[in-house]
Structure formats: C-alpha cells, structure tokens
Amino acid sequence: MIVEILSGLLVVCGLFLFVSGTLGLLRLPDFYCRMHATGKCDTLGALLALTGLAVYNGFSLVSLKIIFIVIFIFLANPTATHAIGRAALINRVLPWTKDSSPASSNVTPEEEAK
Amino acid sequence: MIDFFLVSSLILGLLVFLCLYRGILGPGFLNRIVAINVIGTKIVVILTLMGFIVQRIDMFVDTSLAYALLNFIGTLTAAKYLERKGAI
Numbered sequence: 001m002i003v004e005i006l007s008g009l010l011v012v013c014g015l016f017l018f019v020s021g022t023l024g025l026l027r028l029p030d031f032y033c034r035m036h037a038t039g040k041c042d043t044l045g046a047l048l049a050l051t052g053l054a055v056y057n058g059f060s061l062v063s064l065k066i067i068f069i070v071i072f073i074f075l076a077n078p079t080a081t082h083a084i085g086r087a088a089l090i091n092r093v094l095p096w097t098k099d100s101s102p103a104s105s106n107v108t109p110e111e112e113a114k
Numbered sequence: 115m116i117d118f119f120l121v122s123s124l125i126l127g128l129l130v131f132l133c134l135y136r137g138i139l140g141p142g143f144l145n146r147i148v149a150i151n152v153i154g155t156k157i158v159v160i161l162t163l164m165g166f167i168v169q170r171i172d173m174f175v176d177t178s179l180a181y182a183l184l185n186f187i188g189t190l191t192a193a194k195y196l197e198r199k200g201a202i
Contacts (some may be wrong), residue, residue: 001142004115004177008115008118008139011118011119011122013142014159015125015126018126018129018156019125019129019157021152022132022152025133025148025152026132026135026136031142031145031148034145034148035148038148038151041192042151042152042156043155045155045159046155046158049122049159050158050162052157053131053162053163053166055116057171059167061177062172062175064170065176065179066162066175066177067166068172068179069158069162069175069178069179072179072183072186073155073158074193076182076186077151077155077186079186079190080129080151080186082152083193083194084144084147084148084151084192084193084196085187086187086197087193087194087196087197088144088194090198091142095157102145107119107174
C-alpha cells in the first residue's frame with residue numbers, strides 16, 4: 001500500500017514537470033528560452049516518473065533496467081541540450097531581448113567559433 | 115493502479131501532441147530539433163507505462179531502453195551536423 005502511494009506521488013511529480021516543460025516549449029518567446037524550459041523539466045520529469053515506476057515494480061532485473069534508463073537519460077539529455085545550444089551559438093542565433101534590440105553579447109564571433 | 119497509469123499515459127499523449135505543434139510549425143530548424151527531443155523523452159516514459167498497463171514490462175523495458183539510446187543519438191547527430199557556420 002505504501003509502495004503504491006510513494007510511486008503514485010513520484011509519477012504525479014514527474015507529470016507536473018512534463019506539463020510545465022511543455023508549457024515552456026509552447027509559450028516562451030525565444031529558442032534559448034524554450035531550450036531552458038525543456039532541458040531541465042524533461043530530464044527531472046523522466047527521472048521522477050521512471051523512478052516511481054521502478055519503486056512500483058519492486059526489486060528485480062526489470063527495476064535495474066529502469067534505473068539504467070534513468071541514469072542514461074540523466075547523462076544524455078543535458079548533453080543533447082548543450083550540443084543544440086552550441087550549434088545555435090555558432091550559427092549566431094541572436095537571443096531575444098525585451099525591447100527587441102540586438103543583444104549586447106560580450107562574445108565576439110571569432111572566439112565563439114572556437 | 116492500472117487506471118492511474120492509464121490516465122498518466124493519456125496525459126502524456128496529449129502533451130506529445132502539444133509538442134508536435136512546435137515540431138511542425140516551429141520557426142526554424144533548431145526549434146524542431148528541441149521539440150523532437152522532448153517528444154522522444156515523453157515516449158520513453160509512455161512505453162514504460164504501457165508495459166505496466168498490458169503487464170508485459172519485461173518486454174517493454176528493452177524497447178524503452180533502445181528508444182532512449184536512439185533519441186540521444188539522433189539529437190546529437192543533428193546538432194553536430196548544424197555545428198558549422200552557415201548551416202542554418
């Protein structure tokens with residue numbers, strides 16, 4: 001009984017993070033802002049939801065595989081987000097500012113291409 | 115508990131369709147890559163939930179693991195392809 005309550009609580013927390021990440025992906029104004037929303041919310045949401053499922057399943061080989069998926073997502077998802085952000089920075093995608101002026105970047109294009 | 119998993123996977127499916135809006139209409143190539151990455155992460159969770167719903171989790175967890183690997187490799191390949199000047 002207490003295992004079901006714990007796993008349900010973890011899955012609900014994961015669903016809340018997924019919903020907030022999707023709202024950020026739909027509503028935020030810029031590519032960098034959207035990546036800021038999804039890169040964190042999706043990683044932590046998948047971590048919490050899959051941990052809840054592993055808790056519900058109990059101690060077995062399947063739970064070990066689910067924990068392995070959690071560790072892999074925890075390592076891989078920020079890496080993928082960093083790679084996309086680096087590609088956008090090399091291609092000089094300008095960040096959004098409030099008064100729609102060009103952002104005062106302190107990184108020159110020559111050294112950001114490194 | 116099965117009903118709770120069913121409702122959770124239905125909510126996640128709705129969120130996948132909301133992300134698909136950004137994946138189809140999103141301005142530019144980078145928004146689409148971010149949206150597809152988000153959809154892939156949601157699909158991994160949906161697959162694991164499906165394993166508990168149909169009670170074949172020992173089969174579905176391998177599919178979920180392979181999907182997580184393919185999602186990461188696909189996103190990283192697209193990002194490395196765009197990592198040169200003038201690609202966009």
